[in-house]
Amino acid sequence: MRAIMGSAALALAIFPAWAQQSPYADYQRMTAESAPIELFELGGEELWKRKQGPKSVSLEQCDLGQGPGELKGAYAGLPRYFKDADRVMDLETRLLHCMMTLQGRSREDATKRVFGNADSPSEMELLSMYVAGKSHGMPMRPGTSHPKEKATYQLGQKLYFHRAGPWDFSCASCHGEEGKRIRMSELPVLFKPQYARPLMATWPAYRVSTSSVVTLQWRMNDCYRQMRMPEPQFGSDTTVALITFMTVNAEGVPYRGPAIKR
Amino acid sequence: MAGPMKMRATLAGGYTDVRVLMTHPMATEQQTKGQPHFIQNLTVKVNGKTVVEGQISQAISRNPVFSFRLSGGAKGDKIEVSWLDNKGDTNKTETAVA
Numbered sequence: 001m002r003a004i005m006g007s008a009a010l011a012l013a014i015f016p017a018w019a020q021q022s023p024y025a026d027y028q029r030m031t032a033e034s035a036p037i038e039l040f041e042l043g044g045e046e047l048w049k050r051k052q053g054p055k056s057v058s059l060e061q062c063d064l065g066q067g068p069g070e071l072k073g074a075y076a077g078l079p080r081y082f083k084d085a086d087r088v089m090d091l092e093t094r095l096l097h098c099m100m101t102l103q104g105r106s107r108e109d110a111t112k113r114v115f116g117n118a119d120s121p122s123e124m125e126l127l128s129m130y131v132a133g134k135s136h137g138m139p140m141r142p143g144t145s146h147p148k149e150k151a152t153y154q155l156g157q158k159l160y161f162h163r164a165g166p167w168d169f170s171c172a173s174c175h176g177e178e179g180k181r182i183r184m185s186e187l188p189v190l191f192k193p194q195y196a197r198p199l200m201a202t203w204p205a206y207r208v209s210t211s212s213v214v215t216l217q218w219r220m221n222d223c224y225r226q227m228r229m230p231e232p233q234f235g236s237d238t239t240v241a242l243i244t245f246m247t248v249n250a251e252g253v254p255y256r257g258p259a260i261k262r
Numbered sequence: 263m264a265g266p267m268k269m270r271a272t273l274a275g276g277y278t279d280v281r282v283l284m285t286h287p288m289a290t291e292q293q294t295k296g297q298p299h300f301i302q303n304l305t306v307k308v309n310g311k312t313v314v315e316g317q318i319s320q321a322i323s324r325n326p327v328f329s330f331r332l333s334g335g336a337k338g339d340k341i342e343v344s345w346l347d348n349k350g351d352t353n354k355t356e357t358a359v360a
Contacts (some may be wrong), residue, residue: 033326034327036283036285036325036326036327038268038283039265039266039268039283039284039285042266042267042268043265046266118287118324119287127317168294211323211324211325
């Protein structure tokens with residue numbers, strides 16, 4: 001009996017707080033065991049090295065914040081301020097920047113198809129999986145010191161609580177109270193670190209129900225759609241600010257993605 | 263058009279644990295209104311010798327993951343997994359037991 005209690009106590013110590021409470025923890029564990037995430041990382045690696053665009057170069061010299069071509073820990077350090085672009089960028093916005101500057105592609109060309117589907121994930125999705133995979137296990141340390149990083153965080157905070165649109169919704173309408181859920185999905189209160197941390201550590205992810213890859217830019221886009229708001233521009237100040245706000249709230253959590261979602 | 267495959271084979275005591283991931287739509291009859299597209303045959307070879315000949319159906323999910331145990335095995339053994347789908351597409355991957 002003591003042995004059983006001992007192992008139960010150990011389990012509680014290992015799993016994050018939400019996993020103990022969640023009735024779906026078992027389901028999440030089982031789906032994670034058979035996740036085909038590595039296949040998408042492979043697809044992303046191929047795209048990272050493929051020569052593309054008018055300049056016919058790969059993204060291998062893209063600076064994601066740790067120096068040109070340095071992928072290790074790059075995702076865990078995002079979003080952050082980039083001097084060459086004079087703005088804060090998340091992973092996808094930075095990838096878009098590299099496609100435009102390094103490969104010479106137009107914004108229109110590079111954003112033609114940013115969100116894919118099960119039959120064909122988008123370039124951005126595969127690249128996100130590949131880059132994020134290189135930060136697995138590292139603590140997430142988004143930029144918080146530069147004035148523009150601070151301003152971006154504050155904008156994200158404002159947007160999170162800003163009610164608008166035909167339904168007068170804000171992010172906080174769904175993600176503002178503890179213990180709420182929609183079907184199988186618990187709704188994390190993303191301005192509280194204890195909820196932001198386990199969640200932000202899992203994006204981008206493979207979504208079992210749609211067999212497709214989902215990214216944070218997609219999540220922002222789709223939340224705005226669900227709120228019946230105008231579609232935000234990919235990589236805009238709005239989406240970057242919200243991603244920055246949530247990532248900074250989760251600061252320090254070891255990144256355990258790319259993960260699997262319902 | 264076959265997407266990537268990935269395989270890991272690790273020795274654990276008296277057996278080899280193999281985990282293989284494959285990219286495939288695994289589309290069913292019902293989803294496609296009569297144009298199913300799925301892996302039919304799965305072949306596992308160890309050092310060129312066939313050890314598993316599996317027949318699988320539409321009931322397997324998209325981008326399937328198979329894991330299985332082979333008795334015996336030694337470090338460096340070559341494991342090859344290949345599949346053939348109902349449209350004649352095929353793909354294979356090879357790895358050495360680690």
